[in-house]
Amino acid sequence: MHDAELVDRIRSGDQQAWNELVDRHSGLLWRLARSVVNDDAAASDAMQTAWLRLLQYIDRIADPSAVRAWLATTTRREAIALSKSMARQQASDPLEWSFDEPTPAADDPSSKAAEAEQRDVVLAEFATLSEKCRQLLTLHAHKIAYDVIADTMDMPVGSIGPTKARCLETLRTSPAIRRLEMV
Amino acid sequence: MSDVDPELPEWLVDAIVGQDPPVADVDLVKQAFSWRTVEAELMELTYDSALDDAGVRDAGARRTMEFTLDELTVVIEIDGRTIRGTMAQPLDGRAGLHVGVAEVATTDLDSGAFELTTAVSGPAWLTLELASGTAETPTFVLS
Numbered sequence: 001m002h003d004a005e006l007v008d009r010i011r012s013g014d015q016q017a018w019n020e021l022v023d024r025h026s027g028l029l030w031r032l033a034r035s036v037v038n039d040d041a042a043a044s045d046a047m048q049t050a051w052l053r054l055l056q057y058i059d060r061i062a063d064p065s066a067v068r069a070w071l072a073t074t075t076r077r078e079a080i081a082l083s084k085s086m087a088r089q090q091a092s093d094p095l096e097w098s099f100d101e102p103t104p105a106a107d108d109p110s111s112k113a114a115e116a117e118q119r120d121v122v123l124a125e126f127a128t129l130s131e132k133c134r135q136l137l138t139l140h141a142h143k144i145a146y147d148v149i150a151d152t153m154d155m156p157v158g159s160i161g162p163t164k165a166r167c168l169e170t171l172r173t174s175p176a177i178r179r180l181e182m183v
Numbered sequence: 184m185s186d187v188d189p190e191l192p193e194w195l196v197d198a199i200v201g202q203d204p205p206v207a208d209v210d211l212v213k214q215a216f217s218w219r220t221v222e223a224e225l226m227e228l229t230y231d232s233a234l235d236d237a238g239v240r241d242a243g244a245r246r247t248m249e250f251t252l253d254e255l256t257v258v259i260e261i262d263g264r265t266i267r268g269t270m271a272q273p274l275d276g277r278a279g280l281h282v283g284v285a286e287v288a289t290t291d292l293d294s295g296a297f298e299l300t301t302a303v304s305g306p307a308w309l310t311l312e313l314a315s316g317t318a319e320t321p322t323f324v325l326s
Binding site: 010015018019022023026027028030031034042043044045046047048049051052053055056057060077078080082084085086118119122123126137138140141142160161162164165166168171177180181 | 188189191192193194197198199200201202203204205209210211213216217224225231233234246260261263304305306308314319321322323324326
C-alpha cells in the first residue's frame with residue numbers, strides 16, 4: 001500500500017495504517033536524526049516529535065504521497081534544534097560528551113560478531129564526519145531521490161553528487177576504513 | 184578525486200541501515216495514535232530560530248518559536264526545560280505544557296505572559312485555554 005493510501009486511512013482513524021506508516025519510515029527518521037545529533041535518545045526524541053507533529057497536521061498535508069519527505073524534513077529540523085541545545089549544555093558542562101559506541105551482543109555467533117565489529121568501526125568513523133556529510137550519506141543509504149534530498153537538506157540538487165563524493169573520500173582516508181576496504 | 188557522484192559502498196549502506204531505532208520508542212509512537220486526540224485548534228508555526236542558518240550555528244542562542252492562530256500570536260523561548268511565553272495580546276487564561284500523555288505543568292496567564300518548567304524531556308506541546316477557546320501548538324522537542 002502506498003503512503004498516500006495509508007495517510008487517507010489514518011485520516012479516517014485507522015490505527016493499523018498508522019502502525020504500518022510508522023514501521024515503514026521510523027528507521028529512516030531515526031537514522032537521519034542520529035546523523036545530526038549523534039545520540040540515540042536525542043534521535044528518538046526528534047523522530048517521535050516528527051510523528052506527533054504528523055498526527056497534528058494529518059488533515060493538512062497537501063500531498064500525502066510526499067509524507068516521507070515531510071517527515072524527514074520535520075525530523076531534521078527538530079534534530080538540528082536538539083543539537084543546538086545539546087551543544088549549549090555541553091558548553092556549560094565540563095564533562096566530555098562522546099559518541100556512544102554500539103556494543104555487540106555477547107552471545108553473537110562469531111560471523112555475526114565480526115559483522116557487528118565491522119559495523120561499529122564504520123559507524124565510529126562515520127560519526128567523525130561533518131553533520132552535513134552524515135545527513136547526506138544517511139539519506140543516500142535509503143535511496144532517497146535527489147530532489148527530495150535537496151529539499152530536505154536545503155541544498156542545490158547539482159551539489160549533491162560532488163558533496164557526496166567529498167564525504168566518501170573523507171571517510172575513506174581514515175586508516176580504519178582503509179584497513180576494512182583492503183579485507 | 185573519486186567519481187563526481189559515486190555509489191555508496193555496501194559496507195557503508197549496511198552500517199547505516201543496520202542501526203535500528205529502539206523498539207520501545209517506535210511503540211510509543213504507535214500508541215500515540217489512540218491518546219493523541221486533538222480537541223484544540225492547531226496554531227501555525229510562523230517562526231523557528233532553529234531554522235535560521237545563523238541560529239543553527241549559534242550554540243549560545245536559545246530556541247525561539249512563534250505560533251499564530253487567526254489574531255492570536257504567542258512567542259516562546261525554550262531554555263532547557265523552561266518555556267517562557269509572551270502573547271501579543273494581554274489575554275487571561277491558562278497555559279499548559281504536555282509531554283507524552285501527561286500535562287506536566289500549568290500556569291495562569293499573566294496578561295498574556297507565562298513561564299512553565301518541567302523535569303520531563305521529550306516531544307512536547309503547549310495548550311492555551313482562553314475565553315475564545317483552546318489553542319494548541321505543534322509538537323517540538325524539549326531536551
